[in-house]
Amino acid sequence: GLGFCSWKRQRKQLLHPLMANRSLCMAGCSQDASYKRLINEGEKKTVICIEGNIASGKTTCLDYFAKTTSIEVLTEPVPKWRNVRGHNLLGLMYQDSSRWGITLQTYIQLTMLDQHTRPMISPLRMMERSIHSAKHIFVENLYRSGRMPEVDYVVLTEWFEWITKNTDVSVDLIVYLQTSPETCYERLKNRCREEEKIIAMEYLEAIHQLYEEWLIKQTLFKVPSPVLVIPADNDMQKMIEKYEENRDRILTPYNIQHCL
Ligand SMILES: Nc1ncnc2c1ncn2[C@@H]1O[C@H](COP(=O)(O)OP(=O)(O)O)[C@@H](O)[C@H]1O
Numbered sequence: 524g525l526g527f528c529s530w531k532r533q534r535k536q537l538l539h540p541l542m543a544n545r546s547l548c549m550a551g552c553s554q555d556a557s558y559k560r561l562i563n564e565g566e567k568k569t570v571i572c573i574e575g576n577i578a579s580g581k582t583t584c585l586d587y588f589a590k591t592t593s594i595e596v597l598t599e600p601v602p603k604w605r606n607v608r609g610h611n612l613l614g615l616m617y618q619d620s621s622r623w624g625i626t627l628q629t630y631i632q633l634t635m636l637d638q639h640t641r642p643m644i645s646p647l648r649m650m651e652r653s654i655h656s657a658k659h660i661f662v663e664n665l666y667r668s669g670r671m672p673e674v675d676y677v678v679l680t681e682w683f684e685w686i687t688k689n690t691d692v693s694v695d696l697i698v699y700l701q702t703s704p705e706t707c708y709e710r711l712k713n714r715c716r717e718e719e720k721i722i723a724m725e726y727l728e729a730i731h732q733l734y735e736e737w738l739i740k741q742t743l744f745k746v747p748s749p750v751l752v753i754p755a756d757n758d759m760q761k762m763i764e765k766y767e768e769n770r771d772r773i774l775t776p777y778n779i780q781h782c783l
């Protein structure tokens with residue numbers, strides 16, 4: 524049954540060198556969420572989220588798996604964030620994060636909810652980031668840096684908690700592309716997205732610290748799934764080798780391997 528698989532999954536994670544430690548609270552939440560999906564859809568569907576700092580290589584990773592597998596791949600809805608009925612929320616946020624941070628994150632929470640809940644067209648879905656990182660990394664950073672008032676933070680938190688309690692935004696595996704902020708800074712400059720030209724090294728360092736606290740130290744917030752850590756400072760050729768080395772771990776998360 525699911526209970527046994529969940530228990531076995533937890534034991535295995537502690538043994539796997541690439542897996543980050545997980546908190547004990549995982550047994551209940553991930554299992555309940557998977558169960559909800561089983562009941563709702565009659566069959567097990569698997570959701571893998573690629574997480575990492577800005578310009579860490581998430582889209583490139585998704586593109587690689589999109590080309591080499593037949594799974595469903597959902598990239599971050601950045602085009603929507605850049606054009607909501609003519610408004611560029613991403614641009615506004617980078618121009619004045621104290622004023623527009625809440626606006627962008629409210630819309631990101633909606634678009635991520637849409638991504639998580641849309642019907643799956645394949646048994647395996649790979650997503651770029653998640654509603655979880657939008658809240659635990661980006662909202663958290665705005666709040667901690669004093670650029671989001673507490674009142675906005677608590678309202679977004681209430682929304683987030685309602686969503687996680689009442690809808691299925693569950694995740695089966697987080698693949699964390701672990702980079703140094705310096706690498707991201709270089710890649711960000713090369714990518715040259717107009718709105719992001721203003722991003723300073725300190726911003727990437729703050730996002731990096733939150734990711735490390737959330738997914739490696741696991742001291743920030745409850746982690747919604749097991750975590751597979753892939754060091755990602757290497758060149759493209761080496762990254763492809765790492766994706767191949769980890770292909771089975773990524774595409775067949777442990778809980779799925781042992782529950783089928
Ligand atoms: N391993 C790598 N080495 C060098 N450049 C990379 C690597 N992976 C991605 N890039 C480049 O870095 C930039 C950011 O990558 P991207 O996949 O868009 O990151 P993310 O989706 O995490 O923001 C892009 O210009 C991409 O071509």
Ligand SMILES: O=c1ccn([C@H]2C[C@H](O)[C@@H](COP(=O)(O)O)O2)c(=O)[nH]1
Pocket residue numbers: 575576577578579581599601613616627628631656657658661662719
């Ligand atoms: O919750 C979020 C998620 C993303 N962003 C910003 C960060 C970047 O400028 C873009 C897209 O991120 P990539 O890592 O390049 O895919 O959106 C945000 O502000 N809040």
